[in-house]
Structure formats: structure tokens, C-alpha cells
Amino acid sequence: MSVFDIIGPRMVGPSSSHTAGALRLGLLARALLGRTPERATIGLHGSFATTYQGHGTDRAVVAGLLGMAPDDPRIPDSLSVAGREGLEVSFEPVDLGAAAHPNTLRFDIAAGEDTVSLVGASVGGGAIEVSQVNDRAVDLSGRFDTLLIQARDVPGTTATITQRLAATDINIAFLEVGREKRGREAMMIIQTDHAIPDSIVDEIEEYEWVISTRRLSKVTD
Numbered sequence: 599m600s601v602f603d604i605i606g607p608r609m610v611g612p613s614s615s616h617t618a619g620a621l622r623l624g625l626l627a628r629a630l631l632g633r634t635p636e637r638a639t640i641g642l643h644g645s646f647a648t649t650y651q652g653h654g655t656d657r658a659v660v661a662g663l664l665g666m667a668p669d670d671p672r673i674p675d676s677l678s679v680a681g682r683e684g685l686e687v688s689f690e691p692v693d694l695g696a697a698a699h700p701n702t703l704r705f706d707i708a709a710g711e712d713t714v715s716l717v718g719a720s721v722g723g724g725a726i727e728v729s730q731v732n733d734r735a736v737d738l739s740g741r742f743d744t745l746l747i748q749a750r751d752v753p754g755t756t757a758t759i760t761q762r763l764a765a766t767d768i769n770i771a772f773l774e775v776g777r778e779k780r781g782r783e784a785m786m787i788i789q790t791d792h793a794i795p796d797s798i799v800d801e802i803e804e805y806e807w808v809i810s811t812r813r814l815s816k817v818t819d
Contacts, residue, residue: 616653619720622817624662627705627716629814635707641692644700742789744814750807751777751784768792
């Protein structure tokens with residue numbers, strides 16, 4: 599039997615760490631870009647650098663970038679699918695430091711002029727931890743719908759957005775706001791218990807102090 603035979607009800611094997619978790623990281627990287635990438639460089643840290651082909655991590659990562667679910671039967675053929683859909687992918691070993699989990703990936707992906715990066719680890723049982731988005735430190739598990747908002751640091755930004763979400767009965771599970779310097783750009787990370795409708799995201803993007811928004815749908819329960 600192929601190592602990609604189904605070994606559980608919600609994933610294609612052989613390993614939840616090396617396939618399901620890796621695929622979910624690919625899904626989040628794709629969501630961060632907002633579409634299927636045209637180019638992707640995948641950095642493999644620790645054990646991923648030596649086992650990624652034998653354990654199917656490469657196929658799982660590409661499947662995620664293509665938007666496939668962890669139990670999608672096309673996962674074994676995802677590299678071929680990527681070629682047909684114009685996705686160019688390369689894999690390379692990287693050293694992300696002793697503090698990084700041994701199953702960590704760095705995504706540098708692009709479509710047209712848009713580029714994004716994401717660093718995350720597959721920590722076992724299909725669970726993931728994202729530690730960087732566009733080289734900014736974050737703490738995301740993929741268990742919540744998430745809105746990343748880059749905005750100018752002006753008074754009232756947090757209150758305006760949180761009140762708008764509350765008015766739509768969207769409950770905030772976690773909220774983090776950080777800035778490099780007072781009055782410069784700030785990043786707001788909002789993790790919610792409910793999916794945020796397109797209309798609300800569009801409305802937030804219209805605020806004159808908002809620079810950009812990125813929405814990440816949850817990829818695991």
C-alpha cells in the first residue's frame with residue numbers, strides 16, 4: 599500500500615505531523631496571500647529537511663497551497679497538479695535556530711507582485727503553531743478565524759473595529775495589537791469564534807487609516 603493511503607477519517611497519511619500539519623500550514627500561507635500562489639519557496643527546518651520527501655511533506659505542503667483539505671484524495675498527485683496550475687515550488691533546508699520546533703516550515707510565496715511569508719511548526723497530531731507572519735512575531739494555532747489588520751497608529755482604531763465586530767455578533771477569542779513605534783504602523787490580530795463576513799472585511803478596508811487586511815480561515819478544530 600502507498601504511504602499516502604488513508605489511515606484516518608480526516609487525513610491522508612502517513613504522518614499527522616508530516617502531512618496533515620504541513621498541509622494546514624500551506625492552507626494558512628495561501629490564505630495570507632489571498633489566492634493560489636504562482637511561486638513558492640519552502641524552507642525546511644530540522645527533521646523536515648531530511649524526511650520531507652519520504653514522509654510526503656512536500657506533497658502535503660503543495661496540496662495546502664493549492665487549497666486542498668487534509669483528506670483530499672488528490673494529495674499524492676499534488677506536485678503534478680501544481681505543475682498544471684502554474685505553481686512553481688522549490689524546497690530548501692534552512693536553519694531557523696535552536697529555539698525552533700524540529701518540524702518547522704518557512705513559506706515565501708508570491709502571486710504577481712504580491713509576496714508574503716509565514717513560519718510555522720507542525721507540533722503533532724495535525725496541530726500547528728504559526729510563529730511569524732511577514733517577519734512579524736505572532737502566535738496562531740489555526741483554530742480560529744483570524745483577521746490581520748495593518749493600520750496607521752491613530753487613536754480609536756481598536757475600539758472602532760472591535761465595536762463593529764460586536765455589532766455583528768462576532769465574538770473575539772483573542773486580540774493582539776502591536777506597533778514598532780508610536781504614531782507609525784500597527785498590526786492588529788483578531789481571532790474570532792465565528793467567520794467574519796466579506797461585507798465586514800470590505801467595510802474595515804474602507805477605513806482611511808487601514809493599510810491592508812488579511813483573513814485566515816481556521817484550518818483545524
